Amino acid sequence: ETGVTQSPTHLIKTRGQQVTLRCSSQSGHNTVSWYQQALGQGPQFIFQYYREEENGRGNFPPRFSGLQFPNYSSELNVNALELDDSALYLCASSQLGGYEQFFGPGTRLTVL
Amino acid sequence: QQPVQSPQAVILREGEDAVINCSSSKALYSVHWYRQKHGEAPVFLMILLKGGEQKGHEKISASFNEKKQQSSLYLTASQLSYSGTYFCGTPQKEYGNKLVFGAGTILRVKS
Secondary structure (H helix, E strand, O other): OOOOEEEOOEEEEOOOOOEEEEEEOOOOOOEEEEEEEOOOOOOEEEEEEEOOEEEEEOOOOOOEEEEEOOOOOEEEEEOOOOHHHOEEEEEEEEOOOOOOOEEOOOEEEEEO | OOOEEEOOEEEEEOOOOEEEEEEOOOOOOEEEEEEEOOOOOEEEEEEEEOOOOEEEOOOOEEEEEOOOOEEEEEEOOOOHHHOEEEEEEEEEHHHOOEEEEOOOEEEEEEO
């Protein structure tokens, strides 16, 4: 059973740029959630995708957008990067309605 | 609204016990507990459901007081492997019942 994978591991961008982060779900999972984790904080829910549609969104601006593909992999896109976007971005896969989420190792984004 | 965890940090010696608390200002229907070791992804520990049902992988006990809108995680006879940051998460209606996590409790077990 393949776990959740994310790429890239680390990324450095400058303010105003755009970034795309990628996530491959665990085999058999149809739902992907994205979280932003600032240093010393808990993961903050960005949004969830199920069957390629957004299925719930947290308190994040529209410049945070996502996609889910037919193979259940997913992308998180962030436009017009701001310094406060620097964080660890985690994706988690699950079965819709399932209670356990399986997190990937995360992508560390630094915005300069 | 983010659940509140206490304490923020705790240091134990192997074999000692600890309690981590999670409280919410809103009615709780379930509480989810995860542990994140340094530099690693969060890992599911257990879920406590309204009515008393619990589901989890590890031999960790927890309580869920629906009236007080609180949950507590009990770590007994702690081992070095228990070290990490513990997060509780509660479903938020505003986000389509997706989890909102607390700020975490750092647990360090020393030999």
